[in-house]
Amino acid sequence: MNASLFRLRCAYPKSGRLSFLGHLELISTVERSVRRAGLPFAVSNGFARRMRIQFSSALPVGVSSLAEYFDLFLTERLDEDDALATIAAYSPAPLRPVRARYMPSSLPALEAWLDRSSWTLDLGPSIDGALAEDAIAALRRKGTFTYLRGAKEKTVDVSAGYVSHALSEGEGGLSLALATLSTPSGAMRPEAFVRAAFDLVGAGGALPEYLRCIRVAQHHLEDGALVEPYELSLPKLVD
Amino acid sequence: MRAERRDCFHLIEPLLPLVEKPARYLDHEWGACEEQDGPFHVCMVYADVYEIGQPNLGIAILYNELNGCEGISCERAFLPWTDMISLMRERGIPLLSLESASPLASFDVVGFTLAHELIMTNVLEVLDLAGIPQVGEERAEDDPIIIAGGPSAWNIEPMAPVFDAVLLGDGEESIKDVCRRIRDLRAEGVPRAQILRELAKIQCVYVPSLYTAVVDGGSTRWGYAVPIEPGIAPEVVFKRCEPDFASTEPIAQRIVPYLETVQDRLSIEVLRGCARGCRFCQAGMTYRPVRERSLEQIVDATSKALSTCGYDEVSLSSLSTTDHSQCREMLVELGKLVDDKGIRVSLPSQRLDSFGVDMAAAVAGGRKSSLTFAPEAGTQRLRDVINKNVTEDDLERAARNAFENGWRKVKLYYMMGLPTETDEDIAAIPATAARVLEIGREVVGRGRKSGISVSVSVAVLVPKAFTPFQWCGQLPREEVVRRQMHLLESTPKDSDIRITYHDARTSLVEGALSRMGRAGFPIIRRAWERGARFDAWTSEFSFETWVEAARDAGYDLEDIATESFDIDARLPWEHTSPGISKGFLQREWRRALAGVTTADCTMASCAGCGVCPSLGVSNVLQGVRS
Numbered sequence: 099m100n101a102s103l104f105r106l107r108c109a110y111p112k113s114g115r116l117s118f119l120g121h122l123e124l125i126s127t128v129e130r131s132v133r134r135a136g137l138p139f140a141v142s143n144g145f146a147r148r149m150r151i152q153f154s155s156a157l158p159v160g161v162s163s164l165a166e167y168f169d170l171f172l173t174e175r176l177d178e179d180d181a182l183a184t185i186a187a188y189s190p191a192p193l194r195p196v197r198a199r200y201m202p203s204s205l206p207a208l209e210a211w212l213d214r215s216s217w218t219l220d221l222g223p224s225i226d227g228a229l230a231e232d233a234i235a236a237l238r239r240k241g242t243f244t245y246l247r248g249a250k251e252k253t254v255d256v257s258a259g260y261v262s263h264a265l266s267e268g269e270g271g272l273s274l275a276l277a278t279l280s281t282p283s284g285a286m287r288p289e290a291f292v293r294a295a296f297d298l299v300g301a302g303g304a305l306p307e308y309l310r311c312i313r314v315a316q317h318h319l320e321d322g323a324l325v326e327p328y329e330l331s332l333p334k335l336v337d
Numbered sequence: 338m339r340a341e342r343r344d345c346f347h348l349i350e351p352l353l354p355l356v357e358k359p360a361r362y363l364d365h366e367w368g369a370c371e372e373q374d375g376p377f378h379v380c381m382v383y384a385d386v387y388e389i390g391q392p393n394l395g396i397a398i399l400y401n402e403l404n405g406c407e408g409i410s411c412e413r414a415f416l417p418w419t420d421m422i423s424l425m426r427e428r429g430i431p432l433l434s435l436e437s438a439s440p441l442a443s444f445d446v447v448g449f450t451l452a453h454e455l456i457m458t459n460v461l462e463v464l465d466l467a468g469i470p471q472v473g474e475e476r477a478e479d480d481p482i483i484i485a486g487g488p489s490a491w492n493i494e495p496m497a498p499v500f501d502a503v504l505l506g507d508g509e510e511s512i513k514d515v516c517r518r519i520r521d522l523r524a525e526g527v528p529r530a531q532i533l534r535e536l537a538k539i540q541c542v543y544v545p546s547l548y549t550a551v552v553d554g555g556s557t558r559w560g561y562a563v564p565i566e567p568g569i570a571p572e573v574v575f576k577r578c579e580p581d582f583a584s585t586e587p588i589a590q591r592i593v594p595y596l597e598t599v600q601d602r603l604s605i606e607v608l609r610g611c612a613r614g615c616r617f618c619q620a621g622m623t624y625r626p627v628r629e630r631s632l633e634q635i636v637d638a639t640s641k642a643l644s645t646c647g648y649d650e651v652s653l654s655s656l657s658t659t660d661h662s663q664c665r666e667m668l669v670e671l672g673k674l675v676d677d678k679g680i681r682v683s684l685p686s687q688r689l690d691s692f693g694v695d696m697a698a699a700v701a702g703g704r705k706s707s708l709t710f711a712p713e714a715g716t717q718r719l720r721d722v723i724n725k726n727v728t729e730d731d732l733e734r735a736a737r738n739a740f741e742n743g744w745r746k747v748k749l750y751y752m753m754g755l756p757t758e759t760d761e762d763i764a765a766i767p768a769t770a771a772r773v774l775e776i777g778r779e780v781v782g783r784g785r786k787s788g789i790s791v792s793v794s795v796a797v798l799v800p801k802a803f804t805p806f807q808w809c810g811q812l813p814r815e816e817v818v819r820r821q822m823h824l825l826e827s828t829p830k831d832s833d834i835r836i837t838y839h840d841a842r843t844s845l846v847e848g849a850l851s852r853m854g855r856a857g858f859p860i861i862r863r864a865w866e867r868g869a870r871f872d873a874w875t876s877e878f879s880f881e882t883w884v885e886a887a888r889d890a891g892y893d894l895e896d897i898a899t900e901s902f903d904i905d906a907r908l909p910w911e912h913t914s915p916g917i918s919k920g921f922l923q924r925e926w927r928r929a930l931a932g933v934t935t936a937d938c939t940m941a942s943c944a945g946c947g948v949c950p951s952l953g954v955s956n957v958l959q960g961v962r963s
């Protein structure tokens with residue numbers, strides 16, 4: 099890591115129609131916003147000279163978020179709020195960054211560091227809370243599930259990916275708050291988890307065609323404690 | 338009847354989680370013109386999916402021109418992919434525009450860009466999905482006026498029943514003339530039929546319904562078109578040509594797509610037209626004369642647009658970019674501009690003879706993925722026939738140059754089925770590839786690690802209207818297949834040479850569409866009824882559907898594509914004109930057969946093609962070409 103670079107961590111939402119952008123589409127959209135903003139970004143030296151930027155873990159297409167992050171490496175230390183205002187002015191509104199702070203260059207890559215995600219899912223009006231509890235309990239007992247991602251079958255280890263859940267009754271029906279942990283082998287997709295759980299108890303058909311899902315927060319998990327994206331645990335402060 | 342103009346995004350929003358690449362349907366891209374106040378509304382359509390249609394230069398130019406007009410708004414629409422089409426049909430949702438998500442059928446004017454022949458069934462699919470009658474005659478008084486333009490308008494006859502008006506040539510000004518005229522006449526309450534007659538008075542506007550096809554002893558079986566009443570429309574409609582090309586907006590593409598498109602970069606049209614005179618090339622004949630932008634304009638516009646759009650690549654587009662008289666300086670200047678931002682400059686297919694060492698070095702950015710050359714024919718003899726003025730030495734020099742400057746992969750483009758072609762010409766293709774590979778190995782080294790490879794792509798000649806080959810029939814399919822086998826058999830067993838060739842069946846459909854007259858429309862319509870759409874997609878194309886459609890309409894598809902025309906016959910497309918004279922094309926055809934080449938008028942004297950005198954224009958060069 100080049101010590102003379104400045105690592106600017108930006109928090110942004112992914113909302114509205116743009117929740118339908120795929121991860122690569124999102125990356126190129128953000129990169130182009132940064133280029134339009136004219137910020138002094140660093141460029142990698144390799145064969146393909148790319149912008150030095152890191153993103154938090156990919157959201158499934160159609161999932162919106164209140165808490166996405168990217169780390170942009172700058173060659174000059176701009177004022178954080180000025181940099182934020184400039185990027186925001188050149189970003190599509192549904193992706194407009196809301197916070198920017200410098201972070202130590204020595205931190206691990208963003209995607210690996212932010213390993214704990216919190217989600218809410220709308221299960222719709224026709225689902226009963228007890229059924230949902232049964233379904234989730236059944237899937238946790240079973241321990242794994244498989245689902246199709248494109249043409250590929252993926253097997254997910256529930257005990258590694260699942261952290262906790264809570265159900266609540268809201269206006270539009272039952273809402274599920276789910277916390278997941280991503281592991282080096284991948285992340286557990288909330289929708290796939292919910293569908294697998296309901297399928298297991300023979301109630302898959304009761305779920306809506308489109309499960310509205312929002313990532314509400316991302317954290318780093320350290321020794322069982324949650325670290326906020328802009329917070330640093332003590333050992334990591336050594337730069 | 339005209340549909341109501343209203344935002345219907347809520348109808349397709351629930352479908353987004355159910356389809357592939359939902360980003361195709363989102364709109365709201367950076368640079369899109371979201372203010373669509375009208376009151377006169379135009380929608381430009383590219384009848385294929387977003388990622389193919391969005392980078393189209395024609396659509397972008399017309400979009401900007403119309404949105405810059407007082408009182409006129411212009412939106413975009415593309416054909417959804419098959420998954421979305423099925424869902425929309427199932428739920429009775431009509432085709433919508435992107436910007437306002439209004440039904441296409443609610444617009445005043447709907448304009449199609451016809452970039453190639455295989456898009457025709459998609460045009461029918463668009464109209465049907467939009468609930469607009471496919472045939473002009475069936476449209477109601479109030480329905481949108483359906484217009485078209487673009488490179489494949491040069492034989493529009495097979496689609497003549499579909500379009501209310503066709504704009505020939507450069508569209509910058511004519512699109513505004515046409516839309517303003519329609520707006521004014523509509524405001525005066527002039528009936529549709531009369532509006533079409535008025536449009537025919539605008540230079541470059543061809544109104545097919547005002548013509549009828551006459552078959553006689555001097556024509557082909559498709560006949561030729563004449564006005565239904567004397568004086569109602571011009572006997573020959575000449576194209577519009579923008580003489581002061583440099584005064585047009587250099588960067589048309591201001592919309593930055595979310596999803597990866599087939600041309601995912603900034604593109605600047607550095608010049609228009611090409612006078613090399615390749616005898617198979619319709620664009621070369623129909624976009625004349627040559628008009629260059631100046632170095633200053635190009636550098637200035639590129640630098641501004643890179644920062645307003647945020648792209649990391651710029652493509653210097655045109656039919657023959659390296660022919661630009663200031664190409665070297667341009668590459669050097671752009672190289673300076675983009676040096677420290679990881680930006681690169683790319684050129685479309687290079688001209689072998691004008692691709693010098695300095696140009697190779699100046700193409701910036703380090704990422705030298707692969708370099709494309711188009712020798713088009715395997716032997717010097719055949720290159721003379723097609724007027725590709727490139728020698729074996731040129732190719733070897735260019736290849737050496739490319740390898741010395743860091744390229745590792747070279748792509749070579751060829752054609753098959755050229756007039757007078759023999760097996761020897763075919764066998765020369767892999768032989769050349771082997772020589773290029775050997776040069777690469779000499780320069781870079783022989784090991785696996787050197788990464789040298791040569792890929793060869795061989796298309797089938799589709800003889801096009803307004804080229805000197807317009808009289809030749811296409812090579813029969815069986816013979817294409819035999820020559821393709823011969824090509825493979827002649828290829829040395831070396832895993833660093835890759836040969837691919839085009840599907841003979843797709844080319845045959847393209848050939849038939851390029852040659853037939855107005856009476857061929859029932860074939861296209863029948864093919865669509867039988868399910869043909871996305872014909873340019875290998876995954877969707879069905880040859881059998883086309884063969885059966887032709888049979889239903891009483892034709893043999895292969896027969897249409899392979900039929901030669903008499904050199905003196907009146908051809909189905911001669912009532913439209915890109916300005917090039919028939920005498921010139923006939924002379925070029927005779928010279929082709931004699932293996933005599935014709936020089937480029939931007940480097941030698943006028944070759945007498947007729948474009949400049951008939952349109953009152955001339956070549957505009959910024960410097961001396963060499």
Ligand code: SF4
Pocket residue numbers: 612625626627938939943944945946947948949950955956
């Ligand atoms: S008329 Fe002459 S100068 Fe003009 S494009 Fe044709 S050949 Fe070139």
